[in-house]
Amino acid sequence: MNYDTMDDQAVHVAFGRSNLTDEYNRHMAVAMVSCIKNCSLPIVIHLFYDDVCSSENIQILDENITYLSDLITDLGAKIIFHPIYCPDFISQVPNIDIITSGTLMRVLFLDSVNDLNKIIFLDCDMIVNTDISVLWNLDLNDSVVGAVQEVFKPEITSRLMKKRYANAGIDIYNYFNAGLMVIDLELLRNSGISLISETQIFFENKKNNLPAMDQEIYNYLFQKSFTRLPEKYNLLVNLNRNFESDDCIIHYAGGDKPWDKHAVSKYDMLYWKYLSYTKWGKDDGLLYNLSFAQNVSKNCQLNLLSDPSALVSTLGLKKQLQYMYKLSLIFWIRLFIKDCHRLVMRLKKMKLK
Numbered sequence: 001m002n003y004d005t006m007d008d009q010a011v012h013v014a015f016g017r018s019n020l021t022d023e024y025n026r027h028m029a030v031a032m033v034s035c036i037k038n039c040s041l042p043i044v045i046h047l048f049y050d051d052v053c054s055s056e057n058i059q060i061l062d063e064n065i066t067y068l069s070d071l072i073t074d075l076g077a078k079i080i081f082h083p084i085y086c087p088d089f090i091s092q093v094p095n096i097d098i099i100t101s102g103t104l105m106r107v108l109f110l111d112s113v114n115d116l117n118k119i120i121f122l123d124c125d126m127i128v129n130t131d132i133s134v135l136w137n138l139d140l141n142d143s144v145v146g147a148v149q150e151v152f153k154p155e156i157t158s159r160l161m162k163k164r165y166a167n168a169g170i171d172i173y174n175y176f177n178a179g180l181m182v183i184d185l186e187l188l189r190n191s192g193i194s195l196i197s198e199t200q201i202f203f204e205n206k207k208n209n210l211p212a213m214d215q216e217i218y219n220y221l222f223q224k225s226f227t228r229l230p231e232k233y234n235l236l237v238n239l240n241r242n243f244e245s246d247d248c249i250i251h252y253a254g255g256d257k258p259w260d261k262h263a264v265s266k267y268d269m270l271y272w273k274y275l276s277y278t279k280w281g282k283d284d285g286l287l288y289n290l291s292f293a294q295n296v297s298k299n300c301q302l303n304l305l306s307d308p309s310a311l312v313s314t315l316g317l318k319k320q321l322q323y324m325y326k327l328s329l330i331f332w333i334r335l336f337i338k339d340c341h342r343l344v345m346r347l348k349k350m351k352l353k
């Protein structure tokens, strides 16, 4: 792999996918764009994906690679595609249909980046609404992994689950979310731990039906070499919608994804904001969701309006004017209602006199 001098100070960010031919490309592209738009250092994106592609999908794969490559390059960043060979045991992993081999790229990627000392792995259901270079430069205190602790509420955790975790050798009181991990690759290599064979052993020996597979392996292996990052670097918005700032990395983990429903919170709106920089931001069906969401969330309107270029490219000029017209209409109607109210009050006072 060739890096030029620019890459010496670059932030290296990674994503994993089982294939590059489904609609999750869109969500991943949005996450990538958000990352680049807010990063004050050069950025290199590593995309690890399952090398197997059916012959009828080869053309789609090529088109998608070209599109992603153009998108990222146009934004001034660099993207490196890493097709990954998945060992046979991966297809035997419990629930592999649901978690997909994309999630397991976190344990398969290491040999593809031999000349890299650090990487930040991100889920595709995340928005980086902060400068990720600050996170990149945080000290990990000689830990292999930097991650945000997941609040595992013992009172709602069933006995059975507690037992499963205990049997798997995982401490639920020191448990991190693997949606974002800063990984010290040098320390990882020096530790002598082979991620792939450890993963295989984990699945073969502990057929334990634990829910989030890659997360379980990473917790199992690195709980004792993990540094807690501030919550803002992996904000689980479906659990905490009252976080005071949107200067953070949003993670739509769990059921509610902004693209599944009409977005209502300021966090959901950020997805639409960054979508506008992609080709999907010109899709009418998606725009319906966006305009609905704009009517729902005022805060988010302000976010979008603070970046008019995003709005123009999303709505088009005509739609943007219609939108401004609606906003001003609401303003005048409000003013009218206020005046009526004042008039009524005056009349009441006159009556009293």
Ligand SMILES: [Mn+2]
Pocket (backbone or CB within 6 Å): 123, 124, 125, 179, 251, 252, 253, 254
């Ligand atoms: Mn996730």
